[in-house]
Amino acid sequence: MPMMDRDGRLGPGRTSFRRRAGFTLIELLVVIAIIAVLIGLLLPAVQSAREAARRIHCVNNLKQLGLALHNYHSSIGSFPIAQSWAKTTPGAKYGGNPWSAHAQVLSYLELSTVYNAVNFSFAPAQALNLAYYTNSTVLYTPLNVFICPSDGVSPTTLSDIRIDFNCNYAGSTGPTVQAVKVAGQSVTIQAPSGIFGFDDPVLHTVPAYSVASVIDGTSNTIAYSERLVGGTGPKVGDTRRASWGGVAEVADAVTLNAGSLQPQVVQALSACATYARANANTTDLKVGASFSGATWMAGYLGTSLFNTVTPPNSIQYPFNSCQAEPVNMWGLAGFVNATSNHSGGANFTFADGSVRFIKSSIDVRAYWGLGTRAGGEVVSSDSY
Numbered sequence: 001m002p003m004m005d006r007d008g009r010l011g012p013g014r015t016s017f018r019r020r021a022g023f024t025l026i027e028l029l030v031v032i033a034i035i036a037v038l039i040g041l042l043l044p045a046v047q048s049a050r051e052a053a054r055r056i057h058c059v060n061n062l063k064q065l066g067l068a069l070h071n072y073h074s075s076i077g078s079f080p081i082a083q084s085w086a087k088t089t090p091g092a093k094y095g096g097n098p099w100s101a102h103a104q105v106l107s108y109l110e111l112s113t114v115y116n117a118v119n120f121s122f123a124p125a126q127a128l129n130l131a132y133y134t135n136s137t138v139l140y141t142p143l144n145v146f147i148c149p150s151d152g153v154s155p156t157t158l159s160d161i162r163i164d165f166n167c168n169y170a171g172s173t174g175p176t177v178q179a180v181k182v183a184g185q186s187v188t189i190q191a192p193s194g195i196f197g198f199d200d201p202v203l204h205t206v207p208a209y210s211v212a213s214v215i216d217g218t219s220n221t222i223a224y225s226e227r228l229v230g231g232t233g234p235k236v237g238d239t240r241r242a243s244w245g246g247v248a249e250v251a252d253a254v255t256l257n258a259g260s261l262q263p264q265v266v267q268a269l270s271a272c273a274t275y276a277r278a279n280a281n282t283t284d285l286k287v288g289a290s291f292s293g294a295t296w297m298a299g300y301l302g303t304s305l306f307n308t309v310t311p312p313n314s315i316q317y318p319f320n321s322c323q324a325e326p327v328n329m330w331g332l333a334g335f336v337n338a339t340s341n342h343s344g345g346a347n348f349t350f351a352d353g354s355v356r357f358i359k360s361s362i363d364v365r366a367y368w369g370l371g372t373r374a375g376g377e378v379v380s381s382d383s384y
Contacts, residue, residue: 051342054149058168058226058340059347059355061145065169065224066353068108078208079223079351080104082171082196083299086123088131097123097131100299101171101196102146109145114138124297126163139295142166146296150341153241154229154293165229167296169349170306170338171196172222174371177253177265177307177334193372195223195351196305211351215374218351222370225306225338226346230290230320239276240313240339243290243302243321247275250334251324269310272322272335290320292336301336308371312338312346313360358384 073079083098099120106115117138122131124139132139142155148168155166174193192198195214197207214221228241249271252264294303301307302321310317314337321336338358340346345359351373358367362384369377370384 051150055342055347058148058150058342061148062169062224062226062347062349062355063353064109064145065105066349066355068105069223069349069351070353071108072105073211075108078210079195079197081199081208081299082173082192082305083198084120085199086120086131088123088125088127088129090130097125098199098299099124100297100304102167102169102296102304103299109143111143111145114141114143124295126295135297139297140164143296148226148340151228152341156229163291163294165293165295167293167304168226168229169224170227170293170304170336171224172371173198173301173305173307174222174373174375175308175368177250177309193375194308195221195373209373213373214351216369216372216377219354220370220377220379221351221373222308222348223351224349225312226340226342226348227292227306227337228320228339228341229293239280239318239320240337241290241292241320242276242280243292243323244272244276244279244319245323245326247271247322247334248324250322253334265309268322269317269335272319273317276319276322292320306336306338308338308367309335310337311360311362311364311367312348312358313340313344315360356384 069079080101081104082101084104085096085098087096103115103118103120103124106112106118119134122134124135125131126139142164143166146167146169147154151168153165154168155164172194173196176192176194191207195209197209211218228238230241230243247268249264249268253262253268291302296304298304317335317337319335319337320339321334323334338346338348342357345357345362347355348358349355358370365377366379366383369375369379
């Protein structure tokens with residue numbers, strides 16, 4: 001066997017023992033553990049960066065809506081109305097649905113092609129009538145400017161009910177409750193305290209508001225908010241996506257004084273919250289369904305409008321909307337909340353075109369004050 005001489009050469013009878021290169025099992029486990037720790041540290045950072053990008057996208061959409069609002073105002077002389085009623089079938093007696101403020105500003109969002117495809121002489125409709133066939137192309141057109149990427153659900157097409165949930169932004173009616181009384185199933189429409197007026201479906205009197213009407217100041221008045229889309233049933237994992245019907249107490253809260261918490265309003269909100277928690281697992285669509293964001297076309301509180309009654313992403317009142325009547329297709333509601341998947345609150349466009357984040361912890365009176373165009377409230381920026 002060869003041996004090594006003093007000068008390092010192998011001599012007779014000496015053998016060379018080489019250690020093979022590689023990892024031991026312990027070393028391999030240590031490396032794997034280090035990689036796992038690094039992934040654990042980096043993954044939240046990546047997710048946070050993605051959400052930051054989605055949030056920026058969302059803010060940009062709301063900014064575009066604010067600019068479109070003012071371009072519309074410059075051209076027409078007022079803000080668009082929230083509900084512009086049109087017929088579903090021709091004739092002297094006909095049913096109808098209202099067009100939304102979103103539809104009216106399409107050409108100011110660089111969406112003239114879509115705007116020109118709309119026939120405003122016919123209503124936005126999902127039922128199989130002449131209006132549906134006339135405007136079905138735009139009904140199924142998801143527009144990125146109306147979609148917040150943080151929602152995670154929008155847009156979702158449900159062909160069985162011919163609806164595309166594609167609208168994450170809602171116009172503000174202020175702290176005005178629009179309720180449906182169960183007994184007569186008749187709509188109680190008040191003049192909204194926000195910047196978007198309502199076209200009366202019978203008299204067709206249109207109170208359109210301008211900048212001059214916003215006595216509280218455009219920088220202190222909310223125009224649009226974020227809102228999570230709903231679906232054909234309550235989202236059990238997130239009741240903020242569900243709307244609840246059949247809460248009788250809401251019918252008594254058809255007026256709302258933003259200067260004080262009226263007893264019937266407090267009672268109705270409490271009943272809605274209790275009802276939502278008790279029925280979170282229901283499959284009865286007349287009890288708990290949501291058509292929030294069902295279409296950007298229709299000007300209903302159940303679809304493209306909200307009111308500034310409960311703070312955004314409220315934990316105390318965890319529902320999308322709440323109404324006295326059973327939930328219907330596009331919905332009318334007493335309380336319609338601003339909701340988002342952004343942590344701690346939601347983004348809002350103000351009447352001056354600016355976009356600001358309002359925390360869920362905002363005082364309810366300050367929130368009501370931001371909703372009114374002429375309530376006379378003084379709301380400081382540090383209150384939200």
